[in-house]
């Protein structure tokens with residue numbers, strides 16, 4: 322559309338999958354005959370507003386991912402780069418690989434294969450009006466902050482607690498500056514929004530879905546299979 326900023330996705334898939342365990346890293350586990358990472362990339366290939374995909378993978382995965390690019394015929398991938406020790410390091414590698422044209426960046430976990438076009442479009446729209454936007458869902462369980470011995474320190478008001486997801490969406494200029502400051506300060510967060518918060522910008526949470534899960538432990542594979550079956554109906 323005229324005047325619409327060009328959006329790119331950075332899909333991070335360079336993790337070790339320690340909490341999943343097993344020989345095969347979780348991003349390459351099969352769901353209905355397709356790797357979890359392939360499910361995720363396929364979706365971004367279909368999302369019309371995404372013009373570029375940068376894939377961040379493990380050093381040992383280069384050949385297998387190049388084979389996947391050929392097998393699935395992905396057309397939007399502008400770069401396949403190696404990630405780093407922490408997720409934040411991998412995102413930084415992805416940012417460096419973006420083409421010059423992209424103006425909005427959606428950073429997404431490669432193991433969240435159930436993202437929808439509506440979530441992408443809402444994220445891009447929200448990022449026009451806020452410094453950054455993340456998907457999330459309201460907490461269903463009570464959350465407690467505990468000390469190292471499991472003794473409760475605080476029970477936040479559950480109405481203020483959100484489980485945060487990806488994609489996390491920002492103007493490219495802001496996320497690059499935020500990552501530069503985080504590196505200079507030695508700041509590490511568990512998501513990209515916390516890096517932008519450290520920079521001093523404000524983040525808007527918009528509704529994702531309880532189905533937009535991050536495949537992290539075995540139970541998530543079982544849930545994922547159910548979600549795919551549900552989508553087929």
Ligand SMILES: Nc1ccn([C@@H]2O[C@H](COP(=O)(O)OP(=O)(O)OP(=O)(O)O)[C@@H](O)[C@H]2O)c(=O)n1
Nearest residue numbers: 333334335336337338339340406407408411431
């Ligand atoms: N150094 C890292 C760590 C994580 N990730 C990616 O970030 C996403 C979310 O991370 P997480 O679910 O924690 O994956 P892992 O780090 O692999 O899992 P674990 O913590 O169980 O090892 C995943 O797609 C993962 O591949 C990454 O690209 N680089």
Ligand SMILES: C[C@](O)(CO)[C@H](O)COP(=O)(O)O
Nearest residue numbers: 408430485486487511512535
């Ligand atoms: C980015 C994220 O998915 C938001 O919930 C989450 O923080 C990733 O954490 P992980 O330990 O790298 O899976």
